[in-house]
Amino acid sequence: MLKGKKRYVLILDDVWKEISLEEVGITEPTVMDGCKLVLTTHPMEVARSMGCEEIKVEPLSEMEAFDLFLSKVGSELLDIPTLQSTLKQTVKQCDGLPLAIVTLANTMKGERDVHIWENALNELKACIASVENVVEKSRKAMYKKGHANLKRLERNCLLERDDGNCVKMHDLMRAMALYITRQSHRYLVRFLMTLSLLS
Structure with missing residues (x-):
């Protein structure tokens, strides 16, 4: 071409x-x-x-980076006190690179869940660590990642939240999942039954 x-x-x-x-x-x-x-x-x-002419692009200062981030993601996130520290740490992982900051802001725009932000921070750290050949795992990080995935499933109507702290799969979604698993022998489906004894 x-x-x-x-x-x-x-x-x-x-x-x-x-x-x-x-x-x-x-x-x-x-x-x-x-x-x-x-x-x-x-x-x-x-x-x-590769014989290229070198043009060094200076990264943004921490203040400039955070201002750019807030202008894209929305300054109303600062109204959540428990989120401020995580926001600053997340932006810091972008190392002052405008493209990375804008991409992150556009991806997370409108997100107000602290756990999802903490998971995003952990994933950024893990991504950077993998480039540097460093692997870091922890139970807390896995919990945050699980919480973020659970929220995504809820928001896409693949799971429903009960009155309490439980989530369940809609009958139609469960039927579709069972249909898909029957098409291949690579899946193992276990049926779990919970019995409630009423006095």
Whole structure:
């Protein structure tokens, strides 16, 4: 497709290692063809190894990062006292990178549940840790992740909340789940019965 274009700007975002443009099928841009290649990367060695001109983008300060985040996610979240610390820690994980901050804000916009924010913070930390080859697990983190997944299922009407602290699957959803599992032998379905004795 690019061979048919006389002039273009191609952006390769978040590149972590040197890649061969020829192997990917990209004609190397030159001054003569008027084409441009923009590469974003964290390791400067990648830009150097690919012969790119280095332009260092300075990250935002903590205050600038938090202001940008609030302008996108909504400053009303600051009205929740138990959430303020988690918000600041979450934004800090973005390391002052505007694109990461805006993406995070758009993903979490309108979310007011503290557990879901804490789970998002844990997932960000885990993502960064996995890049650095560090693995961290804890029972508390797993609880927060489970709570966040449970909330998503509720919001998508896949689970219903009872009067108390219990959730249940709608009969129609349960029937559909059983139908799907019958199509494959990879699933094991167990039926659990709870008996209540009335005095």
